[in-house]
Amino acid sequence: MKGRNKYILIIFFVSFLTGVSVRSQTVEAIGLLSDDSISIGQQIGFELNLKIPEGFHVQWPQWSDTLASNLEILHKGNPETLPADKDGNVWMKQQMVLTTFDTGWIYIPGIDIQFAPAGDTIFYTAQSNPLMLRVETVAIDTTGTFKPIKDPLAEPITFAEILPWIIGILGLATLLFIIVWLYMRRRNKVKPLDPLVKPGIPPHIHALNQLEELRLKKLWQNGKVKDYYTQLSDIIRAYIEAQFPVNAIEMTTYEILAGLQPMNINSDAISKLANAFELADLVKFAKAQPSSMENDISLNHMIDFVNESHFVVQPTINVENGKEESL
Missing domain, CATH: 2.60.40.740 (Immunoglobulin-like)
Structure with a gap:
């Protein structure tokens, strides 16, 4: 004091x-x-x-x-x-x-x-x-009992902390939406209006009839070049799928040609098919403007392919003896 x-x-x-x-x-x-x-x-x-x-x-x-x-x-x-x-x-x-x-x-x-x-x-x-x-100093109560350490004080969650979660959830939802949309689009994909094979009509006859109908429509002569090649491609894809064990409607050009390789089709017919398909793909993606002669040749190539491939004997495998036989 x-x-x-x-x-x-x-x-x-x-x-x-x-x-x-x-x-x-x-x-x-x-x-x-x-x-x-x-x-x-x-x-x-x-x-x-x-x-x-x-x-x-x-x-x-x-x-x-x-x-x-x-x-x-x-x-x-x-x-x-x-x-x-x-x-x-x-x-x-x-x-x-x-x-x-x-x-x-x-x-x-x-x-x-x-x-x-x-x-x-x-x-x-x-x-x-x-x-x-x-x-x-702080007075200490020596008569009391020891108490456990208090839990940390809870802090309020800020928007910055939950923002990454929001972005992640939105991104995942967007990805799921795209996957579902692509699946539904593929499942509901529009097939050619004409059936692949009409009852009682052989696939090659049906394809030749459709090709002749396409010629008479004069689509490319009226400026509808893309529609012309789209229908030309669809007709031949439907024929291939009906005539051979190849899922041509859902395949790319490369996959179709690879699927036809073991079918014993002569190389000249395959070459005509490949040229017509390649030109159709270029027109589809606006990478080519074919001439009138090329338009006619593409149709004729497809007709030649049908005529030269429909009688081909397809190889099959006998499951019992493992030997290759003709269908």
């Missing part, structure tokens, strides 16, 4: 020295704490005030991370200047938030503030009053 009174007397004595008289004008620096004691780790407010004649130049202190030994600065406000009073003096102040993790008495020394009268190049020093802060 005597030590505390001693510190208080020192502060009271020094407070008389905080006022500096310059040419009969008084400059006064004052430090204030929001309380005289805190518990360890608790926060406390500190305010530095300067009373100075209007027009004086001031060099405000540049702070580090601590105000005194083991007294940390958590937050610094900007220096403020209040309007001049009737005596021509202004008040400047700056507020801070402090804390410490030491216990006992903490001495806060006076803070120097440099200033110079208007028109003067000589700077003087005004020092604030020193302060004492009592830091008390």
Whole structure:
């Protein structure tokens, strides 16, 4: 208790020295704490005030991370200047938030503030009053029982945290939609209007009749070149699928030619088929504009292929003896 009174007397004595008289004008620096004691780790407010004649130049202190030994600065406000009073003096102040993790008495020394009268190049020093802060430890109840560590506090979920999940779910939903759409489109794909094989009519006769009907439509002569080649391709695909064990309607040109390879069709007929299919594919994707002669030749090539392939004996495998036989 005597030590505390001693510190208080020192502060009271020094407070008389905080006022500096310059040419009969008084400059006064004052430090204030929001309380005289805190518990360890608790926060406390500190305010530095300067009373100075209007027009004086001031060099405000540049702070580090601590105000005194083991007294940390958590937050610094900007220096403020209040309007001049009737005596021509202004008040400047700056507020801070402090804390410490030491216990006992903490001495806060006076803070120097440099200033110079208007028109003067000589700077003087005004020092604030020193302060004492009592830091008390937290009382521990030694009679109580030990308790488990508390669970971490739950923080609210932010939009930034759930955004990746939203994007992932939308992406997955989009992918599933595309897969289902492609499946349904393939399943519901429009087949040629004419049946592959009419009952009682051989596939090659049906194909030749359709090719002749296509010639009479004069599609390419009326500017419908793409429709012409589309129907030409569909007729031959339907014929191949009905005549041979080749799923031609769902295959590409390359797959059809590969499927026909073991069918013992002469190479000249295959070459005509390949040329007509290749030109049809180019027209379909707008990569070619065939001439009138090429249009007629493509139809004739398809007719030749039907005539030269329908009587071909297809190879089959006898499952019982493993030998190749003719169908």
